[in-house]
Amino acid sequence: xxxxxxxxxxxxxxxxxxxxxxxxxxxxxxxxxxxxxxxxxxxxxxxxxxxxxxxxxxxxxxxxxxxxxxxxxxxxxxxxxxxxxxxxxxxxxxxxxxxxxxxxxxxxxxxxxxxxxxxxxxxxxxxxxxxxxxxx
Amino acid sequence: xxxxxxxxxxxxxxxxxxxxxxxxxxxxxxxxxxxxxxxxxxxxxxxxxxxxxxxxxxxxxxxxxxxxxxxxxxxxxxxxxxxxxxxxxxxxxxxxxxxxxxxxxxxxxxxxxxxxxxxxxxxxxxxxxxxxxxxx
Amino acid sequence: xxxxxxxxxxxxxxxxxxxxxxxxxxxxxxxxxxxxxxxxxxxxxxxxxxxxxxxxxxxxxxxxxxxxxxxxxxxxxxxxxxxxxxxxxxxxxxxxxxxxxxxxxxxxxxxxxxxxxxxxxxxxxxxxxxxxxxxx
Amino acid sequence: xxxxxxxxxxxxxxxxxxxxxxxxxxxxxxxxxxxxxxxxxxxxxxxxxxxxxxxxxxxxxxxxxxxxxxxxxxxxxxxxxxxxxxxxxxxxxxxxxxxxxxxxxxxxxxxxxxxxxxxxxxxxxxxxxxxxxxxx
Numbered sequence: 001x002x003x004x005x006x007x008x009x010x011x012x013x014x015x016x017x018x019x020x021x022x023x024x025x026x027x028x029x030x031x032x033x034x035x036x037x038x039x040x041x042x043x044x045x046x047x048x049x050x051x052x053x054x055x056x057x058x059x060x061x062x063x064x065x066x067x068x069x070x071x072x073x074x075x076x077x078x079x080x081x082x083x084x085x086x087x088x089x090x091x092x093x094x095x096x097x098x099x100x101x102x103x104x105x106x107x108x109x110x111x112x113x114x115x116x117x118x119x120x121x122x123x124x125x126x127x128x129x130x131x132x133x134x135x136x
Numbered sequence: 137x138x139x140x141x142x143x144x145x146x147x148x149x150x151x152x153x154x155x156x157x158x159x160x161x162x163x164x165x166x167x168x169x170x171x172x173x174x175x176x177x178x179x180x181x182x183x184x185x186x187x188x189x190x191x192x193x194x195x196x197x198x199x200x201x202x203x204x205x206x207x208x209x210x211x212x213x214x215x216x217x218x219x220x221x222x223x224x225x226x227x228x229x230x231x232x233x234x235x236x237x238x239x240x241x242x243x244x245x246x247x248x249x250x251x252x253x254x255x256x257x258x259x260x261x262x263x264x265x266x267x268x269x270x271x272x
Numbered sequence: 273x274x275x276x277x278x279x280x281x282x283x284x285x286x287x288x289x290x291x292x293x294x295x296x297x298x299x300x301x302x303x304x305x306x307x308x309x310x311x312x313x314x315x316x317x318x319x320x321x322x323x324x325x326x327x328x329x330x331x332x333x334x335x336x337x338x339x340x341x342x343x344x345x346x347x348x349x350x351x352x353x354x355x356x357x358x359x360x361x362x363x364x365x366x367x368x369x370x371x372x373x374x375x376x377x378x379x380x381x382x383x384x385x386x387x388x389x390x391x392x393x394x395x396x397x398x399x400x401x402x403x404x405x406x407x408x
Numbered sequence: 409x410x411x412x413x414x415x416x417x418x419x420x421x422x423x424x425x426x427x428x429x430x431x432x433x434x435x436x437x438x439x440x441x442x443x444x445x446x447x448x449x450x451x452x453x454x455x456x457x458x459x460x461x462x463x464x465x466x467x468x469x470x471x472x473x474x475x476x477x478x479x480x481x482x483x484x485x486x487x488x489x490x491x492x493x494x495x496x497x498x499x500x501x502x503x504x505x506x507x508x509x510x511x512x513x514x515x516x517x518x519x520x521x522x523x524x525x526x527x528x529x530x531x532x533x534x535x536x537x538x539x540x541x542x543x544x
Contacts, residue, residue: 018288022465026431045207060470071181154424162295198332317479343453
């Protein structure tokens with residue numbers, strides 16, 4: 001199963017060539033992750049604000065395949081490629097409305113107690129909510 | 137008449153105090169302006185990409201009244217306080233879901249031919265589309 | 273007396289027209305304020321990290337006069353136009369290396385205890401360090 | 409040979425946990441790349457503005473090892489791990505002033521004619537300027 005969320009490339013995402021400046025893609029992916037975690041009932045802002053749990057990133061890999069322009073509608077697909085004790089591997093694929101893949105990102109984030117910086121086990125509820133998105 | 141668009145404060149908008157860092161409000165307002173111009177049939181990305189017309193800012197005034205936190209749902213109201221030959225005054229009010237005003241911004245932008253930097257008259261169509269939002 | 277700090281317009285500051293996107297100016301001004309406060313011996317990061325005192329913004333006014341391009345060297349002048357009990361009015365002027373003014377900003381910030389959100393009096397040391405920059 | 413440039417973590421780089429939000433590292437690396445290319449006599453803004461040549465990114469890999477806080481002085485080391493016909497592999501290491509590695513990034517960028525999107529061979533001058541930084 002994949003989660004998909006639609007975004008529009010904003011003016012503020014674009015560089016002097018009129019295309020997304022690469023770090024801006026990670027803001028788009030950050031919003032997509034928020035959409036995903038909210039969709040599965042584990043909203044990022046609830047974890048951060050109420051539980052003081054965060055998801056710092058430990059590893060990020062991206063292949064940039066085609067540029068995106070201001071005003072493009074893009075779809076972000078999210079799948080889970082790793083579901084460890086505390087770590088979560090998310091794969092993001094951004095597709096344009098021409099069907100072409102714009103980029104593929106694999107990131108590993110770790111559920112962390114933000115008060116002491118220690119990893120926290122992914123609980124059963126969250127694990128069950130993530131499991132359907134595991135790439136088999 | 138007011139145009140209203142709903143946004144959520146993103147993690148990336150927030151500073152070490154967990155509240156929106158003030159320049160980030162202008163990214164939220166930039167998206168709200170895009171929503172407004174699209175709603176009235178004069179999408180910013182169409183103007184920029186196809187007509188090479190932009191809306192550079194010449195004047196900006198903001199009163200920051202209350203902070204916004206990550207995860208807050210906020211409503212952005214847009215009204216027109218000036219409709220000149222080429223210039224457009226937009227007033228933005230951001231309200232929290234507690235009903236409190238977070239900020240009020242007045243900005244003046246100028247319709248501009250981005251190839252030569254000269255102001256361009258606001259055409260009848262666009263003027264008619266903006267008129268209902270004029271503050272009387 | 274004026275404080276002046278030199279910056280270069282970065283690629284990441286610029287929009288599809290190759291000029292600074294207006295919210296990005298406030299990041300440049302934020303760095304210039306840091307340079308100023310460090311220069312007068314009251315570094316912003318020391319206030320934030322060690323004293324839990326911040327300077328949230330309550331009022332911002334900007335006139336944008338001329339665009340800046342990627343690679344431009346710009347000088348940011350800072351003067352004090354208000355020195356209240358807790359509030360500090362800073363005027364910023366950005367000049368290009370062609371001598372032309374790019375923008376003028378007046379901002380009012382308030383020294384605040386970030387743990388309870390209350391204004392804190394500007395102490396004698398800080399007041400004495402700011403006084404030479406007061407516009408008379 | 410390594411190129412090293414010193415940066416300070418800005419307030420605007422930091423998230424609600426008071427540490428650098430990961431996409432902001434790429435803005436710091438973007439400035440560091442600008443410093444490097446200027447140092448070797450091939451300034452990015454000269455390439456972009458005058459030659460219409462850019463360096464779009466095709467591949468990015470980062471390991472995040474330790475967080476950085478607002479006010480941290482950090483050193484960015486740059487080395488060349490690949491010098492292809494048109495492609496350039498840059499390895500960045502960010503170290504804190506405690507000597508600890510904060511992150512390691514490997515990116516592949518491609519010299520590109522930004523008017524037609526085609527790769528352009530890296531000329532002899534630029535190749536000679538980059539060669540001393542090749543990891544052997």
